[in-house]
Amino acid sequence: MKKVSYAWIVRGCALACLALAQGAAAGLEPENVPDLMTTFKGEKVTTVEQWEKVRAPELRAEFMREEYGRRPVERPKEFSFAPAEPDAEMMDGKAIRKRVRVSYAGKYGKGEFTFTAFIPKQQKPAPAFVLICNRPPDANIDPTREKKSEFWPAEEIVARGYAAIAFWNGDIAPDRSSGNRDGVFACFEAPDKGRAPDAWGTLSAWAWGASRVLDWIETEPLLDAKHVAVVGHSRGGKTALVAGVCDKRFAMACSNDSGCSGAKLNHIDLPKSEHLHQIVRTFPYWFCANYIRHVNAEKEWRVDQHAFVALMAPRLVCIASASEDAWAGQEGEYWSGRLASPAWELYGKKGLVSEGFPPPEQPLQEGCISYHVRSGKHNLTSYDWNRYMDFADRHGWRD
Ligand code: GTR
Secondary structure, three states, rough: OOHHHHHHHHHHHHHHHHHHHHHHHHHOOOOOOOOEEOOOOOOOOOHHHHHHHHHHHHHHHHHHHHHHHOOOOOOOOEEEEEEEEEEEEEOOEEEEEEEEEEEEEEEEEEEEEEEEEEEEEOOEEEEEEEEEOOHHHHHHOOOOOOOOOOOHHHHHHOOOEEEEEEEHHHHHOOOOOHHHOHHHHHHOOOOOOOOOOOOOOHHHHHHHHHHHHHHHOOOOOOOEEEEEEEEOOHHHHHHHHHHHHOOOOOOEEEEOOOOOOOOOOOOOOOOOOOOHHHHHHHHHHOOOHHHHHHHHOOOOOOOHHHHHHHOHHHOOOOEOOOOOOOOHHHHHHHHHHHOOOOOHHHHOOOOOOOOOOOOOOOOEEOOOOEEEOOOOOOOOOOOHHHHHHHHHOOOOOOO
């Protein structure tokens, strides 16, 4: 009698565990995701030509009109760079530091920002990583290197043969609700007019800043402008994708813990993760006004974020999550990479090569999309940076 009841308990437990596991697995599979390879008119996309002429342009237009907002300007007519300080030898003579002031003007005003570049001293022009820094600049991107932070491990980046370049997003436009009346916005938009529903939000404006840094990189003989990655964390990770999608000169975009409206897919049930109704309530100014129409209706929208990631094809993308960062929706970040992959396949390449959601510290780097989960909290760390550099190495950036 005793034996029987024990067996039943074991069996009962096993069944309960199986049910739980199945439930969990089922919950983590995306459902009814809009098909990447069917145009809005219902045509199947099977060639690079169709992708480049029809599908990619219509997707890009959709995201810029409905989510991030259109940029009124790319490189302005009135635009110049100047050294903000004389070049300096730093990092025990291993790097040259350049501080560059970017000045620009639009119809309604003038703006400027300064960024820092540490370039490794080497024979060949250096490939580069451009960080869109969304954390306090003094503590995170200190040009004097008195303060050091894992958020931008410039010494490690230089030691691996890459230039470490960073600017502060707040220098382009302030990260606050009135932000899209200040900074770069104030130079290109009439102050007394209402904003169009598709007028750019701050993510779009910060991404514009990354492209202006790239304008300078193209002029700098010590740098290899064909191998430049744009990197960002969280709101900066969303921005890094916008920068890469809007500017094909970026050969790689690294979207670290970018979550909702970044790499996270909406068509997956992750109740602990951020949703549109939350992000639009707290940060409406990051987006264009049209975005509000998709709040609580994201599953009816004809696109999802995997299609945004796909606009990087055939270039390189890195997506990363942190194990304790449920707010960013780790599985959603992973699935965007998976479901974006057919865009790379059109080019005869591989996107995210994976059998399933990986455990922490087991990066997936076989294709043109890298994905990893790092143990720990929402952050950009030396571990993440080194995976991004591994991926660039793997694609021959330092050969
Ligand atoms: C959170 C926001 C996220 C993420 C994050 C960050 O408050 O909900 O979407 O972007 O901020 O940028 O740190």
